Amino acid sequence: RPGRGRGALSTLCGGTITLLDESYNASSASVRAALDVLRHIPARRRIAILGDMRELGDFSTSEHGALAEPAAMSADLVFCCGPHMKTLFEALPSARQGAWAQTAATLAPLARAALRAGDAVLVKGSLGSRMRDIMTELEAMPAHAPTTEGAA
Template sequence: RLPAPGRHMAMNALAALAAAEALGADVQRAGRALAGFAPIAGRGVRRTISVPGGNVVLIDESYNANTASVRAALAVLALQPGARRVAVLGDMLELGEHGAAEHAALAPDAAAADIVFTCGPLMRGLHDALQPARRGAHACDSAALAGIVADALRPGDVVLVKGSLGSRMGLVVSTLDSRMETA
């Protein structure tokens, strides 16, 4: 059993097991090692944060982002039980001339969230491509967005924070941690 959600994590684990078998390593031992896997800060760690009246589950994917990893994270969010599924997305950097189109193309995947907050000039394209009912706030940067997100959270929400390191989405996570209490 892999203690990390998502098809992408399962596929990576299967690839690791296949590599272990191909190299003649002990596959059972490799499986036990995978069972002990735990995501780290910024790379999928989840925690419960107390908010007035209840708790929020925070999924911290703030370390980095590309199109495939954002889609994978949104697919994980879609499977989470909760009052609302909240996505907080910062720019995916280093996409070159296709950056704007890649951001806007995330709209169908972002439909997995009940509300989507965005920040950065590239994520403006996603914000504008979303159905109005799914649009949270858009801000120029994570510093401007952090407090808005904290104020918008409700008990029972599941919140995904994701963006490239350069978009500083860790600031949103630290703001949530400092304004709320880790349960």
């Protein structure tokens, strides 16, 4: 059974939102794999919340940018945080862009506000990207279900 931050599936808001917690670590291959899992979760919408992959050195820009196509194929909305994920965010079609922020703490309330009943949400990023801040925000959502109205 996957542990917290390592692929654990749970629900939010009285079971109306599915959460895939991959918040502990990230590499190009693991982000692609997590996006593929997200694509196969039954949902009205699929939302990816992605933080920087760390320690990529000179390959950072190209590795983050190369995730645009798999992210657009797997998620209806993509939220990104961190300076490197800005490359991915800007490469996405505008219809797939949720929001970008410098930090996970700044992005967390923006992503939370976009969630609707029936969504499946992936949270993925390197530990240093502090994706745990996003998980904390999402896990604090009230038990009552958000509506499906006004879905972003």
